[in-house]
Amino acid sequence: MSGARYKIGVVAPASRMSPDVATKVPALAERLYPDRAPEIVFHPQCFASHGHFAGDDETRASAFLDIANDESFDAVWFARGGYGTCRIVESIMCGLTETSKQKAYLGYSDAGMLLAALYRAEFGAVAHGPVAQDILRNAGYAAVTRALAWMIDRAPEALEPTVVDAGKTVAFNMTVLSHLLGTPLEPDLKGHILMLEEVGEALYRIDRSLFHITSNANVRRVSGIMLGRCSNITPNDPNFGMNEEEIAQYWCQRAGIPWLGRADIGHDVDNKIVPFGPCL
């Protein structure tokens, strides 16, 4: 592990990161931690490009392993979401060494594919929360400040407010969770509070995702579901007839899963951190 300075490695297992992020995030960190600024290393792969992805599958997987298996790093931070993590989870999981288990992993959205597999493999510090590129959102400094506070200090104020008393928690983008159920990435969800958020989907798709998720035998063993924010919902033709909260309550009721209300997560700058498993 690191010496005096906390060391964060940023990698992009999915889509390419904007170069601006690599100047804005360290500048913010210097201001926030004047006496103990973390060292933030952006793997060159973050800026690579191969079709949809930040480099081809091998490049992205190797970059992740470069950081995860290097004992000088304390945390592996996802540069951003987008799409592509599922293509490289298998090779990453095969390449991780014991060193990789000692550090923190933070991301959300498409990153959920890898967070799920790491948690399944009993990594102890896996969390759903802001990515580096969130700094480009309007008021995105708040999101990155929160991410740093969790990585560096496990600051309680960075957490989704209910997780401290929740027992075990996990959080996912709905579409991402739907697409990893039944694959080797799927973790045991028994006894967890499951928090779900969504972005950019029509209500009929949210309904279909929640049918799929709540019909799954593993998911039916969760201790409850909380709904995060569903943002940029695309038009539904005709009007769906229910909003996202009514949809989530409906499927919880049908599945016999306790409905536990709203969670403070989403594709936005207020996205609070949800550690996987018991609260750290």
Added chain:
Amino acid sequence: MSGARYKIGVVAPASRMSPDVATKVPALAERLYPDRAPEIVFHPQCFASHGHFAGDDETRASAFLDIANDESFDAVWFARGGYGTCRIVESIMCGLTETSKQKAYLGYSDAGMLLAALYRAEFGAVAHGPVAQDILRNAGYAAVTRALAWMIDRAPEALEPTVVDAGKTVAFNMTVLSHLLGTPLEPDLKGHILMLEEVGEALYRIDRSLFHITSNANVRRVSGIMLGRCSNITPNDPNFGMNEEEIAQYWCQRAGIPWLGRADIGHDVDNKIVPFGPCL
């Protein structure tokens, strides 16, 4: 079962049917079968409306059971796809009587949710093929002519050309199959040729669906995958870097599933019929 006239009941377990269909389809049937025109009954539920759906869940499920459990009908024909079948499959499956097993079921797209469950329950004449509302497509008469030929005469020329020699087949819209895997609707796919088609999705979503589908242990027991047409593919930003066939080949190769080429199915008037199981 029926007397001299073949009797078809049309129901809409998902979205509302256009009223035009109820005049155009019987008129075509009269022209095609002047001496033995089938009786085609459009359940009033086809025209009902409740938010996104052709009537509320109870109305749609009851309508399906009205036709399926009525021994005078020879076939249950899906009015159209859209979205909503998954919400009522459970109550339909609980309400079906022995009579329902004696008739044919034809549809595709969202109807795949129910076709899967019927096939899982060992219904013998379940098929993926045109819906009544396909008559409104440009040159849609061809699709409806094919549907009638299969329902009334099991005409070999209505079939997807490879199914006769394929052993056992199933066909699904990719997104629909992805969302029923891991639910009580999922049929045993061992030894089947699995044909997949898609409409209106970006290539990254097709890639993600095929990750999910080909990573599933049940799907990995198929004897091969064939790719139907993927139409109205929405823009991918940036350019994805592979087309849908390259994507399907990639995931088959990774999963160790034989890639068997293209299938003559899709969201179009050329959508050929694929019986579930051995060729009828």
